[in-house]
Amino acid sequence: MKLNDAVFGAVFLALSLLVLWTIQGYPKIPGQNVGPSAFPGVIAVGLAVCSLPLIAQRLAAPARGRHGSSAAQWTRQPQQVIAFAVTVGRAGVVRGGVRDASAF
Numbered sequence: 001m002k003l004n005d006a007v008f009g010a011v012f013l014a015l016s017l018l019v020l021w022t023i024q025g026y027p028k029i030p031g032q033n034v035g036p037s038a039f040p041g042v043i044a045v046g047l048a049v050c051s052l053p054l055i056a057q058r059l060a061a062p063a064r065g066r067h068g069s070s071a072a073q074w075t076r077q078p079q080q081v082i083a084f085a086v087t088v089g090r091a092g093v094v095r096g097g098v099r100d101a102s103a104f
Contacts, residue, residue: 009054016048 023037023044075081 004058005054006058009051009058012047012051013055016044016051019044019047 019040023040026035026037029035
């Protein structure tokens with residue numbers, strides 16, 4: 001089952017708004033400009049900003065039948081497959097697990 005990206009965007013936006021609403025009740029630290037709500041607030045704002053393109057992208061093209069491009073499209077181009085293999089090889093991913101990091 002495939003879900004629409006706008007659904008995930010709406011869920012992430014609701015989650016970020018819930019976090020922003022929740023941190024309003026956090027106590028302030030006397031003499032400090034930054035309190036315990038600063039980090040969750042920054043993360044929630046970032047999540048909200050990232051969720052907006054998910055919603056807007058799907059709402060801008062509702063007639064499109066597929067969700068983005070097919071995963072198999074890039075495999076039809078040999079250059080893309082070679083670039084993928086080189087990237088995976090450089091990252092140290094091999095059949096038995098992750099290669100020793102000291103090899104880099």
